[in-house]
Amino acid sequence: MSLVIPSLGELVERTRRAFAAALPGLDAWLWPNNIGPTAKVIGEGLAQLYGRMAIVERRRFIWSADWDGLIEHGRDYALPPKSAAVANGTVTLVAPGAVTVAAGAILTRSDGQTYVVPTAAALTAAGSLSLPVTAVTAGAAGNCLSGQALSATSGVTGTATFTVAVDAIVDGVDAEGRESYRARLLFRKQNPPGAGTPADFVRWAMSVPGVVAAYVERCWPAPGGLRVFVLADGSTGSAVPSPALVGVATQVIALQAPAGSVPMLVAPTALPIDVTISGLLPATRPVQEAVLAELRDLFGVRRARPSGGDTAVAGMPFLATPVTFSRSWISQAISAASGEDRHTLIAPAVDPIVPAGSIATLGNVTFL
Known part of the structure; x- marks a missing residue:
């Protein structure tokens, strides 16, 4: 049976009627008296209690729970939400002459997204080479299509261009959202x-x-x-x-x-x-x-x-x-x-x- 939540006005009215029933001859609707304000105070307290009961009711089941409720269900199953993951890929460096890339060099996309080169590399003459890169910030925003140009921010000595390779920069994902997490929990339960x-x-x-x-x-x-x-x-x-x-x-x-x-x-x-x-x-x-x-x-x-x-x-x-x-x-x-x-x-x-x-x-x- 679902929980029916009365409105604040209904709770105040119930309280007035309760005073009138308990104190014969009292007119709980007559102004001025202290029954009206008291009924409002009690009604507000009951409204908060009912509000809490409504939250507990929703969190009883995975299909209706909010995020905090889903986290509680996940603890029961030892099934936490998935965290964000960083994007990884390869960048092609093309240089007209000698160039050195230090480990930890930073490359930047036109929108400010940054990538780190984890290993050092160098060219002693004009040429090209492939560099692995990892997004500095976890999330889907770090993914990059093939052909995207990047610019060197730090750690690069010499002149070179940087272009995302054909395999792109991929696997960056945001932290798991509510509905995806709900679906996994329901799958686990079923x-x-x-x-x-x-x-x-x-x-x-x-x-x-x-x-x-x-x-x-x-x-x-x-x-x-x-x-x-x-x-x-x-x-x-x-x-x-x-x-x-x-x-x-x-x-x-x-x-x-x-x-x-x-x-x-x-x-x-x-x-x-x-x-x-x-x-x-x-x-x-x-x-x-x-x-x-x-x-x-x-x-x-x-x-x-x-x-x-x-x-x-x-x-x-x-x-x-x-x-x-x-x-x-x-x-x-x-x-x-x-x-x-x-x-x-x-x-x-x-x-x-x-x-x-x-x-x-x-x-x-x-x-x-």
């Missing part, structure tokens, strides 16, 4: 730990900062085997994780998996799907950008699911089953773009079938 069940592997993988989803393919490559696909943030149109993130998840699972088990933790292979759109109206740049944003979200978030050879089982949506990427999803995403009035989807011409071990990602988008 799937109690077993002796290495598929749900266990999903839970272990999902405990790694940067892993936003995990899917399991049983009996791979043979009965007794297991393949776990991990996915990363797909806001750029691809949920394929970096090798570094897969390596961290592998280490975490290795510490918790049953002795003797040999799970295979992998990143799904990207299957780029090119999209061709004809007759987009209005054919303006803002509408095209809105369409691109919707398609990135479709491929990287809403429909990001690896294809596998497992069999669908009720209550186990985390199994890696065969995937066919419906054209209707693409058309629906385009229609959802802000400002879009109409369009014709030319390609893909049929529903793409995603091979086992792969995941559909956004390829080239062409507007005719």
Whole structure:
């Protein structure tokens, strides 16, 4: 039975009636007397008590708890929220002459985001080299697309340009938010730990900062085997994780998996799907950008699911089953773009079938 919270006015009125019932002949509504102010004071105290009861009521269950309540539930399960993680990647240095980069050198992006070079490097003549870099501040803001220019702030002697390499700067994630944490707690409650069940592997993988989803393919490559696909943030149109993130998840699972088990933790292979759109109206740049944003979200978030050879089982949506990427999803995403009035989807011409071990990602988008 849900808790019904009376209003402050109702509580004051109840208190007046209680005075009138306890003191026959007293008119608790007549002014001036001290009953009215007393009723208001008592009503306010009761309102605060009811307010506290409402908070306790909400925090009883994971599905309705606020952040503090979720933290308490997490303590019961020894399942804390995931912390923020720093972005890592590689920068290409190009110099017209000799240049020295000291360990701890700082590179800066145009918006002020800074990166540290952990190891020293040097060129004795004109040339290029690759430098590992790590964002100074943890969070998704440290992620950088390939080709982004950086400038040297300190620790660099000589003239050089710095450009983010083709593998980009990735794996920076913000501290876990409320709804993501709520989903993990509900998953833990609905799937109690077993002796290495598929749900266990999903839970272990999902405990790694940067892993936003995990899917399991049983009996791979043979009965007794297991393949776990991990996915990363797909806001750029691809949920394929970096090798570094897969390596961290592998280490975490290795510490918790049953002795003797040999799970295979992998990143799904990207299957780029090119999209061709004809007759987009209005054919303006803002509408095209809105369409691109919707398609990135479709491929990287809403429909990001690896294809596998497992069999669908009720209550186990985390199994890696065969995937066919419906054209209707693409058309629906385009229609959802802000400002879009109409369009014709030319390609893909049929529903793409995603091979086992792969995941559909956004390829080239062409507007005719």
